[in-house]
Amino acid sequence: MSIGVLKEIEPRERRVAATPASVGRLVKMGLAVIVESGAGASAGFEDAAYAEAGAQIVPKAADVIREADVITKVRPPGAHPETGEHEADQLRAGQKLISFLWPAQNKELVERLAKRKATVLAMDAVPRITRAQKLDALSATANVNGYRAVIEAASHYGRLLGGQVTAAGRIKPAQVFIIGAGVAGLAAIGAARALGAMVKAFDTRPVVREQVTSMGAEFVPFEFQGETGEGQGGYAKEVSDAYLAAEQQLIAEHCRTSDIVITTALIPGKKAPELITSGAVVGMHRGSVIVDLAAEQGGNCALTERDRTVERYGVTIVGHTDLTSRMALQASELYAMTIVNLIDEIMGKKKTWELSLDDEIQRGMLVLLDGELKWPPPRPEIRGGAPAPAPKPPAHAPKPEVPESPWPGRIGTALALAFLTPVGLFGSQELVQHLTVFLLACVVGWHLVWNVTPALHTPLMSVTNAISGIIVIGGMLLAANGGGGGAPVAALLGAVAVLLASINVAGGFLVTQRMLRMFRK
Incomplete structure (x- = not known):
């Protein structure tokens, strides 16, 4: 089979x-x-790179x-600008x-x-499901498109996007307003934020608020009598x-207070x-x-002129x-890989071209099958889950909880008082x-x-190791001096303190080393 x-x-x-x-x-x-000669120039x-990768280079599209x-x-088939011959024919x-x-639209x-x-098969009709993400050419293209939109805006803006304080005065950051927080909108937010601008974003779908705020932009909320602009599959709707x-x-x-406005709002199959x-x-x-960015589908601005840059009212x-084509190298790499993934998805393990009408991805992208119209695809059947099983009655009745006896605590308190009272009354001030x-x-x-949360127990162990080190030094001094006054009990306690503190230090370091080895590749 040949591609x-x-x-x-x-x-x-x-x-x-x-x-x-x-x-x-x-x-x-x-x-x-x-590959047609000059296709990637x-x-x-270059043609030589394609030939080195294993492709056959031919001179003409025919x-x-x-x-x-x-x-x-990449683009839909069209008429050749020089010969007038249509590619579809x-x-x-x-x-x-x-x-x-x-x-x-076509x-x-x-x-x-x-x-x-x-x-x-239409690359713009990939279903929005998790399994189809590797084929999603629209998202890959929109990502580049949103980034490039910020670059284009910066080139026409005439000022810095980021704020600065210089010897000549203070430069205020640009106010950027993004309309539509899809893939292109989020990419524009990231690029504008990276250049230092203050960014606000608007979308009719409330579910994107978290994505907008996570990228450092302010989300502009909008509510209207319980109606939302979120349609099927996460897309916007009329x-x-x-x-x-x-x-x-x-x-x-918001446009009145913004320096740069980037619009990305589209409705599948409809005018922008x-x-x-x-x-x-x-x-x-x-x-x-x-x-x-919606100029190809009619534009989000009433004064937009397709494929032109115009000035209206300043x-x-x-x-x-x-x-997207202005970043052709990057965009081509992304688009080409989605096509590879699509072909691999269709051919599967059998390594033969077999379209499956039962596959949600292939059926969603299929427009014509041997000339027979298959678009739009049928809506996927939503199957209800199996009913939850009724809870089984417990085999044995739960045992009633027995309240804890207060006597152990009372006995412990009494013993502590019995020990501490005479020490406080008759012991030395130093003791x-x-x-x-x-x-x-x-x-x-x-x-x-x-x-302390268990996640911090290991760092806490490092602190206790330091404290144990001090105990080791104190215990060694006490044992070496015989208790300070020749008391064998103090010397014995000093030796015990050295032993226990040394165990704590050694064990702490061993546990820490074991934890660090878990993060090594």
Whole structure:
């Protein structure tokens, strides 16, 4: 089986569907790879690198389509800008195509591919489930897109994003407002925060609040009569007109105090919602920047012009749709690996191309199967779990709890008083002082050890080792001096103290060393 890699014909597109590294992976899977000459040149990958990885280099796209079983692309098939020939019309019956497609917006293209009896898998239709994360080309692309949006905004802003205090005066940090906290929005938050900006983020889905705050940004809450903008699969959904109007008013208030606004709000299969009205743009101060990442789907700003940077009312509005392509090398590496993972998912252990309509991932991405329309996929069946078993009655009735007897404590208190009272009345002042210190140390040590969380017991052991070291020195001095006054009992107690403290020191170090070895690779 052979995989074909076409050169993108869109003038602004520099990405490629395969890299030398991904070609190497495909070759190891037993697949032949055919690459159109110059396909990766704009992304920084030469034909020689593909050939070294095991690919066959052919001069024209027609050669790739004629020889390959599976065609891989980045952008949806389109008409060649020079010849006018449409890529979809060149496909053979039964040939497979893997690329971004956007079937909801490109119904005419889907019909054109259906006439060619092609099998089409859309990289923009990967289900949002845990098992499909390695195939999620949208998230991989959005991550790069969000990062690049901050770089573009900084280049048009004309000031530093981070605050500074210099001899010439104080520089205030830029106020950045992110609309939409998906993958692109979170990437933009991380990039803006890394450059020192103060960041706020807004999203109609309340569940993303924790993700926003964990990245150091302020989450802008919004509630409207119990309605939310969260749809199926974690994506945003269309909302009512009243909801949208209230949302636009809130966004306008925050745009007025922001230096940079980055919009990322998209609705699958729909036109991007208009969140920034022309009135909101008028209210922003001169020199502000709006980067509209939804420009390809109509734009989140009313004044966005696709693939252009314009200035309206003193505000720079960036509507370019090729921000990801401006980081073509990194973006190509990520996209190429998602295609490798998809092919590996389909072929499985049998190493043959067998699409499974029962597989949630493959069924969700499948748009056409030999020309038959399979999109949109059926909603996954939600199966109820098995009913919880009824609790079994206990085999034996629980024994009643017997209250603890107070007498052991009372007896211990009485014995302590019987010992301490004569010592306090008839003992020497020095003995009373030492005994008081000893008893207080016992009480403090008891509460310290039992009130410290178990995770801190090992560091606490290091402190007790230091204390035990002092005891060893004191005990040695006492034993060497014969108790200070020739008392054999004091010398004996000093020797016992040295023995017990030495055991504590040695055991503590052994336990600590054992713990440290657990963290060594």
